Amino acid sequence: NVRVQISPYLGEPTRPRGAVIVCHDVTELRRLEQIRTEFVGNVSHELRTPLTSIKGFVETLLDGAAEIPEHRERFLKIIQTETLRLQRLIDDLLTLSRIENRRGESETSLSSIQEAYEKIKPVIESYAEAKGLELIVNIPPDLPPVEMGIDLLSQVLLNLLENAVKYTNQGKIWLSVSYENSFVHLEFGDTGCGIPEHDLPRIFERFYRVDKARSREQGGTGLGLSIVKHIVEGSKGRIKVASRLGSGSVFSCDLPAVQQGELD
Ligand code: ADP
Numbered sequence: 717n718v719r720v721q722i723s724p725y726l727g728e729p730t731r732p733r734g735a736v737i738v739c740h741d742v743t744e745l746r747r748l749e750q751i752r753t754e755f756v757g758n759v760s761h762e763l764r765t766p767l768t769s770i771k772g773f774v775e776t777l778l779d780g781a782a783e784i785p786e787h788r789e790r791f792l793k794i795i796q797t798e799t800l801r802l803q804r805l806i807d808d809l810l811t812l813s814r815i816e817n818r819r820g821e822s823e824t825s826l827s828s829i830q831e832a833y834e835k836i837k838p839v840i841e842s843y844a845e846a847k848g849l850e851l852i853v854n855i856p857p858d859l860p861p862v863e864m865g866i867d868l869l870s871q872v873l874l875n876l877l878e879n880a881v882k883y884t885n886q887g888k889i890w891l892s893v894s895y896e897n898s899f900v901h902l903e904f905g906d907t908g909c910g911i912p913e914h915d916l917p918r919i920f921e922r923f924y925r926v927d928k929a930r931s932r933e934q935g936g937t938g939l940g941l942s943i944v945k946h947i948v949e950g951s952k953g954r955i956k957v958a959s960r961l962g963s964g965s966v967f968s969c970d971l972p973a974v975q976q977g978e979l980d
Contacts, residue, residue: 717741717742717743717745717746718739718740718741718742719739719740719742720737720738720739720740721737721738721739721740722735722736722737722738723735723736723738724736755922758922758923759809762805762923762937762938763802763805766798766799766801766802766805767798767802769794769795769798770795770798770799770802773791773794773795774795776791777791777792800935801935801937804935804937805937805939808937808939808940808943809939811871811939811943812922812939812942812943812946815868815943815946815947815950816946818950825863825864825865825866826861826862826863826864826974827861827862827864827865827866827869828859828861828862829855829859829862829869829873829893829900829902830855830857830859831866832866832869832870832872832873833853833855833870833873833891835866835870836870836873836874836877839874839878840874840877840878840881843878843881844881844889847881847884847885848886849881849884849886849887849888849889850887850888850889851888851889851890852888852889852890852891852892853890853891853892854890854891854892854893855891855893856893856894856895859893859895859900859973860895860900860973860974860975861973861974862900862951862953862971862972862973862974863951863952863971863972863974864947864951864953864971868947868951869947871943871944871947872944872947872948872969873891873902875940875941875943875944876904876944876967876969877889877891877904878940879940879941879967880904880905880906880908880965881906882934882935882936883906883908883909883930883934883965884906884907884908884909884964885908885909886907887906887907887908887964888906888907889904889905889906889907889908890903890904890905890906891903891904892905895973898972898973898975899953899970899971899972899973900970900971900972900973901968901969901970902968902969902970902971903966903967903968903969904966904967904968904969905964905965905966905967906964906965906966907963907964908964908965909961909962910959910960910961910962910963910964910965911926911957911959911961911965912926912961913959913961916957916959919941919957920941920942920944920945920955921942922938922939922942923938923939924938925938944969948969948971951971951972952972953969953970953971953972954969954970955967955968955969955970956968
């Protein structure tokens with residue numbers, strides 16, 4: 717994709733002496749425009765689905781279903797579920813946009829993995845317990861801090877552990893942390909449904925879901941992993957996944973550590 721601009725090159729005093737041709741390579745620009753258009757389309761679709769459902773059930777209730785107690789109860793429950801879904805979607809979209817705007821700024825805050833985990837521990841423990849899953853957390857006491865705000869770090873831990881619970885029906889989920897070669901290494905594992913090999917390269921994309929119905933049923937927005945990837949890469953970290961269909965998944969995340977000497 718090339719955009720061409722031609723302008724006359726004026727000689728003395730105003731007689732054209734030639735032409736200047738400027739060629740801009742706009743391939744990248746077009747690609748970004750296309751991603752943006754697709755994103756807006758996806759967002760509209762994701763917002764419209766719960767809204768249509770809410771609108772439909774409200775109308776049905778107003779048309780008389782509210783008179784029948786069982787119908788009233790059932791339809792109000794659906795409206796509540798769909799409203800929560802809209803709320804989660806909007807929260808995730810705002811998180812994503814906040815993280816994108818942060819790009820390029822230098823992140824100066826330091827956080828400890830243990831502290832970030834403490835923030836989300838009650839939520840994850842209750843999710844795991846509700847599904848009868850064993851939760852194993854191993855965070856060594858003498859880890860150096862990582863260069864990331866505490867809220868972002870907690871969000872990474874929450875999204876990955878929440879996914880581990882969501883996509884695991886039996887067995888265990890774990891978070892195992894270690895330190896090596898100036899990186900803090902976090903491993904989030906589960907004995908869940910796993911991810912088909914051909915889906916693995918795409919699961920960090922916005923709104924990409926292996927099984928849309930399952931994700932929806934679990935209250936997923938399809939944005940969790942793209943938020944994680946943005947946060948991790950924005951802090952010069954790396955994230956990758958290994959998975960086997962039917963036996964489980966392991967998400968590995970390396971975050972640059974800050975040494976004591978660097979702080980002085
Ligand atoms: P969602 O809100 O749908 O969970 P995510 O962006 O967090 O969205 O994840 C994208 C998709 O990746 C999920 O829909 C699911 O198909 C797959 N996935 C993520 N984590 C796991 C996991 N631990 N086990 C199996 N599949 C997973």
